[in-house]
Amino acid sequence: MNETTSFDKAAQDVAAFQKMCLESLAKSFQAAFKFSPDSAPPEILREVRAGIFQALTESWDQFMRSPQFLESLRQWMDNAVTFRTMTNEFLGRLRNEVQAPSRNDIDTVMLAVRHMEKRLLDRLDEVSAQILKANGTSPARPPSAPGAKRSGSKAQRRRGQPAKTESEIS
Numbered sequence: 001m002n003e004t005t006s007f008d009k010a011a012q013d014v015a016a017f018q019k020m021c022l023e024s025l026a027k028s029f030q031a032a033f034k035f036s037p038d039s040a041p042p043e044i045l046r047e048v049r050a051g052i053f054q055a056l057t058e059s060w061d062q063f064m065r066s067p068q069f070l071e072s073l074r075q076w077m078d079n080a081v082t083f084r085t086m087t088n089e090f091l092g093r094l095r096n097e098v099q100a101p102s103r104n105d106i107d108t109v110m111l112a113v114r115h116m117e118k119r120l121l122d123r124l125d126e127v128s129a130q131i132l133k134a135n136g137t138s139p140a141r142p143p144s145a146p147g148a149k150r151s152g153s154k155a156q157r158r159r160g161q162p163a164k165t166e167s168e169i170s
Contacts, residue, residue, distance in 0.1 A: 013068055016066075016068065017063070020059055020062065023059060024055055024056060024058075024059035024060075027055035027059065028055045028056065
């Protein structure tokens with residue numbers, strides 16, 4: 001019984017869509033042949049095109065504002081959201097089952113590594129300044145304060161190469 005009612009509803013929806021398409025086509029033909037015999041052919045074509053576009057615009061506007069279309073669009077969106085949620089849950093359970101790290105785990109580890117790298121580089125700058133001070137030579141630049149911009153590239157700092165001074169650059 002339920003299948004029969006859903007089939008009848010689908011048949012009614014198809015019939016309504018077919019009726020709308022036929023009305024649109026009829027309006028297009030009416031607009032296409034509404035011209036005077038003494039008008040120039042390019043003008044006739046413009047009128048035909050304008051009439052067809054106007055009829056299509058009206059019929060599609062009517063169709064897209066119809067309750068059936070809006071309801072089917074709402075159902076489609078609900079199904080898409082439900083599918084996305086189910087997929088995310090399934091993939092999350094799958095990652096847990098195979099004991100693979102989640103995106104959040106990877107982001108947390110990357111953030112911790114970045115903070116550790118920054119602290120190590122800051123500490124290396126402080127130790128370097130202390131060594132230069134102990135040797136009695138003045139550093140080319142003062143030790144960087146927390147948050148201060150360091151000179152030289154990251155690669156130079158990692159290799160322990162000092163940044164070039166202005167006299168070396170020129």
